[in-house]
Amino acid sequence: xxxxxxxxxxxxxxxxxxxxxxxxxxxxxxxxxxxxxxxxxxxxxxxxxxxxxxxxxxxxxxxxxxxxxxxxxxxxxxxxxxxxxxxxxxxxxxxxxxxxxxxxxxxxxxxxxxxxxxxxxxxxxxxxxxxxxxxxxxxxxxxxxxxxxxxxxxxxxxxxxxxxxxxxxxxxxxxxxxxxxxxxxxxxxxxxxxxxxxxxxxxxxxxxxxxxxxxxxxxxxxxxxxxxxxxxxxxxxxxxxxxxxxxxxxxxx
Amino acid sequence: xxxxxxxxxxxxxxxxxxxxxxxxxxxxxxxxxxxxxxxxxxxxxxxxxxxxxxxxxxxxxxxxxxxxxxxxxxxxxxxxxxxxxxxxxxxxxxxxxxxxxxxxxxxxxxxxxxxxxxxxxxxxxxxxxxxxxxxxxxxxxxxxxxxxxxxxxxxxxxxxxxxxxxxxxxxxxxxxxxxxxxxx
Numbered sequence: 001x002x003x004x005x006x007x008x009x010x011x012x013x014x015x016x017x018x019x020x021x022x023x024x025x026x027x028x029x030x031x032x033x034x035x036x037x038x039x040x041x042x043x044x045x046x047x048x049x050x051x052x053x054x055x056x057x058x059x060x061x062x063x064x065x066x067x068x069x070x071x072x073x074x075x076x077x078x079x080x081x082x083x084x085x086x087x088x089x090x091x092x093x094x095x096x097x098x099x100x101x102x103x104x105x106x107x108x109x110x111x112x113x114x115x116x117x118x119x120x121x122x123x124x125x126x127x128x129x130x131x132x133x134x135x136x137x138x139x140x141x142x143x144x145x146x147x148x149x150x151x152x153x154x155x156x157x158x159x160x161x162x163x164x165x166x167x168x169x170x171x172x173x174x175x176x177x178x179x180x181x182x183x184x185x186x187x188x189x190x191x192x193x194x195x196x197x198x199x200x201x202x203x204x205x206x207x208x209x210x211x212x213x214x215x216x217x218x219x220x221x222x223x224x225x226x227x228x229x230x231x232x233x234x235x236x237x238x239x240x241x242x243x244x245x246x247x248x249x250x251x252x253x
Numbered sequence: 254x255x256x257x258x259x260x261x262x263x264x265x266x267x268x269x270x271x272x273x274x275x276x277x278x279x280x281x282x283x284x285x286x287x288x289x290x291x292x293x294x295x296x297x298x299x300x301x302x303x304x305x306x307x308x309x310x311x312x313x314x315x316x317x318x319x320x321x322x323x324x325x326x327x328x329x330x331x332x333x334x335x336x337x338x339x340x341x342x343x344x345x346x347x348x349x350x351x352x353x354x355x356x357x358x359x360x361x362x363x364x365x366x367x368x369x370x371x372x373x374x375x376x377x378x379x380x381x382x383x384x385x386x387x388x389x390x391x392x393x394x395x396x397x398x399x400x401x402x403x404x405x406x407x408x409x410x411x412x413x414x415x416x417x418x419x420x421x422x423x424x425x426x427x428x429x430x431x432x433x434x435x436x437x
Contacts (some may be wrong), residue, residue: 022327036411036421043413050327054356125357129326132359132437133417140412 006182007120008062009082010189012072013179013226014111015055016083019073020234021104022048023241024091033094040140044101047133054126074245078234085225086169088234092162095148095155099162102141102206107173109138110198114190123188142206149210156211163212171221174199179226279345284310284317291341295330295416298376305364306334308355317342317350322360325417325437362418362436374400379422379433397433399424409433 025045032038056069067075087104091097112134115127148159176184176192183189200217207214224230245251279287288310289302301307301321309320319338323331335352342350362381365373370380382395396405404426411421419432 036413039411039415039421040413043417046327046329046417047325048327050325054326121357125359126326129356129359132361133325136412136435136437 001178001182003182003186004062006179007188008059009179009226010183011055011059011062011123012082013084015052015059015072016081017087017104017108018048018052018055020081020083020237021087021100022046022052023237024087024100028091028097037094041097044137044140047130047137051126051130051133054129058122058126070245074242078230078238079228081225081230081234081238082228083225083230083234084169084172085222085231086166086173088225088231088237089166089169090233092165093158095158095162096165098141098144098148099159099166101137102145103166103170103173103203105134105138105141106199106202106206107195108134110195110202111190114195118189119187145206145210145212149207149212159210159212163207163215167215167219168222170203171219172223172225175221175223177226278312279347281310281312287341287345288319288338291334291337293330294333294337296373296376296378298372298378299365299369301334301338303366303369303372305366305369306360307338315349317347318353319350320353320355322355322358324360328417360437362434365434373434377401377431378419379431381434381436383436397422399427399429400431401429402427407431 022045025041025048028038028041030038032041052073053069056072060067060069060072084104084107086100089096089100091100109131112127112131115123116131118124118127145159148155150156174192174196176196180189180192184191204214222231285302285307288307289300291301293299293301293304296304304324306321306324307319308322309318311318319342321335321338323334331354335354339350339352365381373380377400379397379400382397397407397409398405399407399422402424404424406425407422408425409420410423410430413419414421414432418434418437420435421430422433423430
C-alpha cells in the first residue's frame with residue numbers, strides 16, 4: 001500500500017463514520033423522546049454530515065477520478081464504506097443511542113485533537129473546525145451517560161444493557177491496522193496508542209461515575225468496518241440514504 | 254469555489270472593468286459596506302460582516318477576491334450566504350469576482366463584531382459571553398444575561414436551539430425563553 005492509498009482510506013474512514021452516524025441521528029427526526037433532544041440530535045447529525053463533506057471533498061480530490069463528495073456519499077455500496085461498525089448500529093432505545101454516541105464521541109474527540117496537528121495541512125484545517133463541534137457532542141453524551149447511569153433503576157438497567165450490547169464494536173475504534181500505522185508514521189494521522197489510552201481512560205472514568213459496570217477490555221470484538229466488512233445494518237441504512245440520488249441520478253433542485 | 258460567471262458575460266466586452274454607477278471601481282471600504290447589507294439568513298438581525306464570516310475582500314488586478322469562512326461544518330446557511338454575497342456583488346455591477354471558502358483558522362464567535370453583538374441582543378438573542386476558550390467549550394460558561402430584561406438569573410433549557418450555533422435558555426425573572434449564541 002502506498003502512502004497515497006493509505007491516506008485515501010484514512011479519509012474515507014473519517015468521512016464514512018461521520019456520514020453514517022449523521023444518517024442514524026437523522027432517523028430520529030420526529031421520533032426523539034423530547035423536543036430538546038430532537039434539536040440536539042439533529043444539530044449533531046448536521047455537524048457530522050458537514051464534517052463528512054469536508055473529508056469527502058478532500059478524498060475526492062485526491063482520488064482524482066472527477067468524483068465529488070456527493071458521489072462518495074451516495075453512489076458507493078456497503079462494501080466500499082469504511083465506517084466503524086459502531087456507528088451503523090441501530091438507534092435502539094435512548095440508552096443505546098447515547099451509549100453509541102458516547103463511545104464514538106470519546107474516540108472522535110481524541111482523534112480530532114491529534115489531527116489538529118497533522119502534517120497534512122488540509123486535514124489539520126478540517127479537524128480544527130470539527131473539534132469545536134465535537135467538544136460539544138462529547139460534553140453532551142457524557143452528561144447522558146451519567147444521567148441514565150445514575151438515574152432510575154430502569155434507566156440504569158437500560159444503560160447497562162446498551163453498554164454491554166455495543167461494547168463488542170468498540171475494539172475497532174482503538175485497534176490500529178496498517179492504514180492507521182502508516183498515517184501515524186507519516187505524521188498525518190493520529191497516534192493510535194495515544195488515542196487508545198486516552199479513550200480507555202475517558203470511558204473508564206465516565207462509566208465509573210455513571211455507576212455502570214466496566215466491560216472486559218479483552219472481550220472478543222467485531223471488526224471489519226474499516227476494511228469494508230459490515231454488519232447487516234449498513235445496507236438498509238444506505239438503501240434509505242441513497243435512494244433518491246440513485247433513483248434520480250444527477251437530479252438538481 | 255464559486256466564480257462570478259454571469260450568463261450575460263459573453264455579451265459583455267471582456268475588458269470591462271468592474272465599476273459602480275459613476276464608472277469607477279468600488280473601493281475596498283465601499284465593498285465592506287456593500288456586504289454589510291447582506292444579512293445572515295438565519296439571524297437576519299446581523300450582517301455576514303458583523304457575523305465575521307467575510308474574512309477578506311481584495312482586488313487582484315481586475316478580479317475581486319472575497320474570502321468566506323463558514324460558521325459550523327454543517328451549517329445549511331453556508332451555501333445560501335455565498336449565493337447572497339454573489340448576488341449583492343452582481344447587483345452592484347461587479348462581474349469579475351471569486352468567492353473562496355477558507356476553513357482555517359476556524360470561525361469563532363470571537364469574530365462577531367461589537368455592533369453585531371449589540372444587534373443580537375436587541376433581536377432577543379443573548380450574544381456569546383467571553384471568548385471561545387477551551388473552558389467555555391467544555392461547559393464552564395459565564396453568566397448568561399437575559400436579552401429581554403437584563404437579569405442574570407437564567408438557566409439553560411437545551412444545549413441546542415433553533416440552529417447549531419445557539420442554545421436555548423430561560424430567564425427566571427421575566428420568565429421569557431431566549432436563544433443564546435454559543436461560544437465556539
